[in-house]
Amino acid sequence: MHAIITLCFAHIKKRKIQNVLLAILIMLSTLLLATSVTIMMNTSNIFKKIHHDSNGAHQILTMGEDIHNPITVNNWWQEQQGVSASNLIPYRTLSRFKAHGVETQNLYLYMMNTPKKPIVIDRLPFLEGKNQDYPTKGTIWIPTSMAATSNISLGDAIEFNTGKKAFTLNVSGIVVDLPYGGPFTTNARIWMNESDYYKQFDTLIGSEQYMMALRFDDYQQSAKYWMEFEKFLNGPYLESKMEYEEIASFYLIINKIIGFLMIAFGVAMLFISLFIIGFSISDAILTNYKTIGVIKSLGLTSRKISATYVLQFSLLSVVSIIPGLITSTILSRVIIESSLSYLKAGKHLMIIQDFRITMLLAVIIFAIVILTAFIYSNKSRHVEPVQAIKYGMSEFANSKLNRRLNSSNRLSNFVNLPIQLQIGIKNITKNMKSSILIIVLTAITSAILVFSAVMLNSFISIKQNTPAWGYDSSHVVVTVSNEAAFSKQQFEQFLRSDERIKNHAWLDQFTGVLPNEPNQPLNINVDTIEGSFEDAGYETISGRNPVNKNEIALGINVAKALHKNLGDIVEVYIEGNQHHLIVTGIYQSIANMSNSARITADVIKVYNATYSASGVSLINLVDETLSPQIVDDVNNKFKSSVSAVTQQTLLDAVFKEVIAVLMIPLSVTGILFIAVTFIIIFSVSRINVRKESGTYGIFKSIGMTSSTIRWSITSGILFLSALGTILGIFIGVKVIPVALQSIILEYGLLELPLVINWPISIGLSLLSIVVACLGCWVSTKIIAKTSPRILLVE
Structure with a gap:
């Protein structure tokens, strides 16, 4: 046991920098994973606790459209057992x-x-x-x-x-x-x-x-109560109803996305850490191959040699995991406090730090690290003392290395490259595992940076892509605030006489009820337009928007719930009147989680011939830059009856908080991976330099300068990191958004609408190349500091 402990601490002392960097990697992996688990666990729990403590509603009913008698409805619910009304x-x-x-x-x-x-x-x-x-x-x-x-x-x-x-x-x-x-x-x-x-x-x-x-004693039984209620009404409830899922959804969406991303990035960082651990152990065994052979010849068993590496990384894990868990409590609190600030009743949210889950996570990470160390350290069992003393490696590895060097030399001579590039190519081909690691690492880092830039830019530039989010793309929105003082005729006359205005439409909202046997009917918002959905800028993901009085477009979650597709007939009640409409389009919309539909004003006029939409006017201009002028003119002329605002103002008010909440976790994750890239490439390059110290000593002894050697090595890293960055851009723009589909579909989006600023995205992705080359350059500083003679001796 004394020999194992002595060898273990000898390994730690000999490679202080490398071991410190590995400890930091394990700590950061623990930080991301523990933070993501805390966020995911608390997001739902905090909402449920506030909902429970406030005796929160499961459903909110609004009435007043002269369809149902509010007093009669309220009295019926007051009489029900198992329901608080x-x-x-x-x-x-x-x-x-x-x-x-x-x-x-x-x-x-x-x-x-x-x-x-x-x-x-x-x-x-x-x-x-x-x-x-x-x-x-x-x-x-x-x-x-x-x-x-x-x-x-x-x-x-x-x-x-x-x-x-x-x-x-x-x-x-x-x-x-x-x-x-x-x-x-x-x-x-x-x-x-x-x-x-x-x-x-x-x-x-x-x-x-x-x-x-x-509020139901058992929310799962709410459907039974509604069946009885509709029997009492002799038909469906035809006014507005908000469900518990709608109440909860937007409190949870941001943290679901953050938690998903941090888990994915945390797992990626953990795998990278494990790869580095395996790489370090393999390198240590190869570097000390002759020493291990001598030790084994003296009687130390393979199991005990393996135990020295397992003990080494056990100590590193303990030292790393504990500060990672402590730091995660701070980071998770910052993220949760910012994303769930609207639920805060007091100075702080009651964030739950479940000690059992935290310890389970720590044990899992510890066990994975130890298992990795055990698997890779078992390579020491194959060390044969005679071969180790003769070759410094196994005979098979020696033959393989010679073949690789010969092929590398042939490639270099065939291409007839400058000596600096030949050194860079040899460094890549001779260390294939580390080369693959650098490509993967820079790909992950650049993917995170690009995705973060794309996500934030998509919300900042949401005006460019509003139809894909389910909104209109009009330039100015005018809301009628006082119908008694409003004259639609005068307002439209003003619009038609103004040459700056290209077109306009009127948008109104009704509550629609769609029977959904055997489930509860769907009470949804029905957007009704007087004008053209196309002119207003509304889009569909399949089919088209309705044009005629017998047509309807459905949000994707409504279409999914009803199992309807293009050309199908749907039954819908609006203002108590039954309609049978043809589905002409299906669209995605984050508003109301796609639990909505679109019809033309002609549908309402079937039963109400005098109906004229006058809720909201959507105005498009010949020149969008004139929007502030139009807003001022409309507000000044019709200030007693309407309020006008630019569409950009409305969007900024809704989505600026998304930017503020996402900024912290995305920035922290990006910075962590930049740091990890530097740490790993520094560590890997230091290992490779140590392995090739004799070769670099020869180069220096024949007159090659330290800078030339360092630039040669860095050129190889530049090539690898460039490949990784190109791959990372693809992953950040295409793969990660697709991976988020399972979350965003719940909120009414089939595809995440992205607005890509390529100069910024590519610029950020190049950071992974810069950091990789910097890590390599710093790690090779030892070549400049060491004399050729000492390098040859090493």
């Missing part, structure tokens, strides 16, 4: 507000009449403010999402505009509002005092709407 909460809608003097028009506001009695379902945990049953007079509660995106703090004044008048209320509470306070939401519930509610909206034209929440 909230009271009806009246609300009105607004489309804009002003905070800090800046008007925001990208949020659809539900102005809620907060009940006097304490809220039982969907209780509102407070991030800031005094926890009260309802807001005091002159104050409101707002969701964390609205506070974060509009930079609103406790005590700030917010100005609302009904179209007829403006009024101001102060923020007395910032609350976690699960159904309408998630990432990427375009809705927000504003909780008002009852007296303020009636004071501001009593004179507002239009009917009051109602919202109610349902």
Whole structure:
């Protein structure tokens, strides 16, 4: 045992730098894997905990379209055993507000009449403010999402505009509002005092709407309750319904993507670490082949020699895994705090660090490292003392090496390359395993850098690709905020007379119900257009958008749920009226997770001949750069009835938070792999230089300068890393997005819409080449520092 320990520490001392670098690799692998596991475990758990603690709703029903009687519906649910139903909460809608003097028009506001009695379902945990049953007079509660995106703090004044008048209320509470306070939401519930509610909206034209929440003792049984409810209604429920899956989905999507990527990159880094461990052990055995032969001839068994390497990497693993786990707690907290900030009720989220899972992960990594060390160290069993002392390697390996060198020499002579390139080629062909490793490593690093650049650029430049996300590509969006003061005729006359405007369309939304036997009917959003879907910029992934009054296009998740394809007939209820429509197209859309459909206004006119869409106007210009001018002109001319904004403003408001959340993990992962590339190539090059020290001593002794030798070696690394980078660009642009398909399909996207900035992407990918060459150049510094005589002796 004493001999094993002595040899083990001798190996560690002899190759200090190499062992330190290997320890860093294992630590980084542990860091990425532990962080990804913590993120994946906490993302769902944190949401479920908040949902449980707040007695969160499984379904939200909204009524007020004169289709169902809200009181009758509420009474029925109140009587059911195993279901908790909230009271009806009246609300009105607004489309804009002003905070800090800046008007925001990208949020659809539900102005809620907060009940006097304490809220039982969907209780509102407070991030800031005094926890009260309802807001005091002159104050409101707002969701964390609205506070974060509009930079609103406790005590700030917010100005609302009904179209007829403006009024101001102060923020007395910032609350976690699960159904309408998630990432990427375009809705927000504003909780008002009852007296303020009636004071501001009593004179507002239009009917009051109602919202109610349902929580099931067993959510899996909800379908049975709905079957009974539809029997009570003598037909399907025809108004809006939000499901638990919709409430949860966008809280989880970013962390699902981050967790997936970090697991994939962590596994890749672990495999690279294992390869390096195997490479190091193999190199150590070859380098010390003669010594091992002598030791074996003196009586030390192969098992004990193998144990020295196993013990060496056991110690390195222990030293590496522990700091990796500790660091992962910090990184995972930073990522989770930023991505789930809307669920924060207090200074910090309750992040769970499961000690058992952490220890299991540590044990798995430790066991994998030890198993790898054991497998590769077993090569020492094949060392024959006589061959080792005679050749310094096995007789077979000696013959193989001579053949490879001869073929390499023939290739060099045939091509008649300069001596520097010949040295580089020999370095590649003589060390094929390390050459393959460098190609793989630079491919992975450049793939991560390119994918990160493409992902971030796709969100930054989302305006270039909005139809692929399921949005329109119009230049200006105008929302009617006061129908009583709005004249569609005057507005359209203004549009037709303005030469800057190319075309426009009117977009309206209805709730559609599609029977889906034997499952629950699908309550979806139906986008209705008066004009042309094509002019507005909507796209389909198959077929086309509807044009006639008997046609419909389905979101991919609706088509999947109904098992419908192009040419099929679907039954859909809109405003209580039954329609049978032909499927002309299928599209993808991240909005509503593709649980939506598209029809023309002619479908509504079948039962309502006087219908005229007037919700949102989508305007395209002859010159898009004039969008700010048009927005100002429309707002100034129709300021009492509409609010206009550029499409770019709306998109930025929704997706800028995606960029902020993704920036940290993608940047950290990219930096880690850049560091790993440097570390590994430094280590591999140092090993190869040590193996060829005699050759380089001869080169120096015959007059070749150290710089020439170093440049020759680096030229080979340049070639290998260039091959890896080309492969990495392909992987980053094509392979990784396809691997994400299983996640994004759940959110309504069949393909991830990418906007590639090739100069930036290629520029970042070249970092892997620069780092690889730098690692090689630094590692060969030993050639310049060492005299030819010592090199020959080594």
